[in-house]
Amino acid sequence: MHTTANRVTGIIDIGSNTVRLSVYQLTGNGAxxxxxxxxxxxxxxxxxxxxxxxPDEAVEELAEVLRHYVRICAKHGAERVRAVATAAIRQAANRDKVAERLRLAAGVDIEILSGEEEARLGSAAMLNSLRFGDGFVVDIGGGSTEITLVRQRKVVSAVSFPIGCVNVSARYGLGEAVVEQATLNDIVAEAKRLMQGTDWIAGHPGLPLIGLGGTVRAAAKLHQRETGYPFPHLHGYELSVADVAGTLQDLAALAVSQRRKRPGxxxxxxxxIVPGLAILRGVMELTRASSLVVCGTGLRDGLFYETCHPYSPLSSDDDVLEESIRNLVALYPAAPGGHLQQVRKLAVALFDPLNAVSPLPEGSRRLLDTAARLFRIGATIDxxxxxxxxxxxxxxxxWNGLSHRExxxxxxxxxxxxxSSLKRKLSAYQSMLEDGDAxxxxxxxxxxxxxxxxxxSESQAISALHxxxxxxxxxxLAESGHPLPVERMEVGNMAKEFKKIWGMTPDLQVIRTDGAPL
Structure with a gap:
């Protein structure tokens, strides 16, 4: 897809709560x-x-952070640095002067995104990294909250509200003390009141809510820690409405000093975190969402796709998995492409008749197809x-396109x-597995x-397999242009173990592609 050498791009997101940098490398083969x-x-x-x-002191501090980030980008040989600002600078009365001072101080142009642009970019990141065709996307930042409606993997509507975890904290005077229930109720009610004027937000009950941003990630990380969740990723993690409400009540009852000691x-x-979760609760109540799904990608990823890897948001759920596998294979080319393609073709060819006589759970073919393309990836280490x-x-x-369990x-x-080796590998993940998975x-x-x-022999000698x-x-019965002594030996070596698992013994015979025996 790409023939140029490695290209490096820095993306800076000047958020209302946090200023973040991501440095992306795009390789010559499109990884x-x-x-x-x-x-x-x-x-x-x-x-x-x-x-x-x-104020000036905040601008100077921000300028120093940007200079530091630009130096990091230069260290990696970045050919471009793209910096965007969201709600805090967007809403500032001196926004243009701030942007110009930052440009002069750090040597990078500052793009001030509209709320709708912010929503669009976050939604693009979600659509390229999660298998959801329909849902709401919510991004709770420090100074604004964006909500997007996605139907059939297309953005239908998007809106931004000037309410975020930092400006709400300041407006309600939330300091170090516990947050009273009445205050929580007021924040939830304010969030719902702001959003009620946008009819479509309440018009699609039962859709999943896909959450971007630090508030959602922090809640999920805390929930994983407290439930002993063994999988090491937040992206794709699911929380119920009750989980969010329970975490909010639990944290609101603690002073900030106690929250700082909370593991996770x-x-x-x-x-x-408390005002952010109160806004989230308001969104969940108004949308009547079925669940909250954490999206680990966001604005910076959307900017990367737009800047360096331009294509439309992936048009189907399956495309998310396909693109991820393509990227992994390009990043870690541990086996010849021809061998991987042949193993994939043979694995699926074997699956169909065997599944017909001994049916496996739904989705098994997709798991096998995925594994067949990635089974040699570990050879990049050793x-x-x-x-x-x-x-x-x-x-x-x-990588994306599968649930954590998948x-x-x-x-x-x-x-x-x-x-025996399977039992060892799965031991840490038993709580996530279902009966029959092993x-x-x-x-x-x-x-x-x-x-x-x-x-x-990695020669793709089998042209057809009956x-x-x-x-x-x-x-x-394999058709081949020459005998397959190595393949016949390998099949014979594994025949006993295969019979234990499938109840049948594999037997390989070879004929020429013209039908003559070998």
Whole structure:
């Protein structure tokens, strides 16, 4: 897709609560990843003067942060730095002067985004990283909240409200003390009152609410910590309406000093998490959302897609997974593409007749197809212990298109070697698995091992594979231009284990592509 050499771009998001940097690398083969990040708790919304201006000392501090970020970008060889400002600077009475002073001080133009642009970019990031066709997207920032309605993976409506966790905290005088129930109710009511004038927000009950931004991520991280959730990612994590309400009540009853000691909650979020969650509760009540799903991507990712990797938001749920797999394979090219394609083709060819006689759960074919393209990814670390490296990488690398449980299943299939090694790998994730998952993984893993054995020479010698199941035998008749001694040996070596799992013995016979025996 791309033929140029590596390109590096810095994206700076001057938010009302936090100033963030992401440095993206786009490689010559179209792979992309974040290579550096920065975060500064600026609290710009809190620092506005009585006449609505951002004071000089805040601007100077911000300029120093931007200079630091620009130096980081230069260290990575960035060819472009794009800096945008959101609600705090957007709403400042001296916004144009602030933007000009920052440009002169840091040497980078400052784009002041409208609320609608902010919503659009956040929604683009979500659509490229989560498998949701319909839902609301909410981004609760320090000085504003954006809500977007998505139907059939298209943005239908978007709106921004000047209410965020930092300016609400200042307006209600929330200091170090506990937040009284009456105050919580007032914040929730204010959020709903602001949004009630926008008819479509309340007009689609039952849709999921997809949450962007620090408030949602902080709530999810805290919930994962307190429930002992074993999976290492926030992106795609789901919270119920009751979870959000319970976390809000729990944190509101604590003084800020006590919240700072709460494991799983960052100290610089402890004073604004309660007003942020109160706004979120108002959004959830008004939309009557079915659940809250955490989106780990956001404004900076939307800007990256727009700036460096331009394409329309992925048009189908399956495209999200396809694009992620494409990116992973391009980032970690551990096996020849021809071999991966052949193993994938053979694995799916084996699955269909076997599934017909011994049906596997819905979604199994997609898991096998995913694992077949990624089973060699661990070899980028080391060929020895490739399976263990593959399992670790697929659970700790950022990729999209599967739920957390599905990622565990796909990683286990891709790295499958034996029932005993599978049990060891899954032990930490038992709370996330369902009855029968281990059996499904073993069956799919054995199929993948068989498909890999059928191209052990990595020559794609099999041009066609005829499959028949008779008398507890899996008869494989391969058409090839030459004998397959290595493949026949590999299939024979694994036959006993395959029979234990599938109840049938694989038997490989080879004929020439013209039908003559070999």
């Amino acid at each position: 992309y990843r974040v290579v550096d990040q920065g975060r500064w708790p600026a609290r710009l919304s809190q620092r506005m003067s009585a006449d609505g201006k951002l 909650l960052s100290k610089d979020r402890s004073d604004v 060929y020895n212990d490739c399976a263990d490296h593959t399992f670790y990488m697929l659970l700790h690398t950022h 990622k565990i299943l796909a990683a286990a299939v891709a790295s499958y070697r034996s029932p 059996e499904t993984i073993a069956k799919l893993g054995a199929l993948l091992l068989l498909a890999s054995a059928l191209d052990r 499959i028949a199941i008779e008398d507890k035998k899996l008869k494989l």
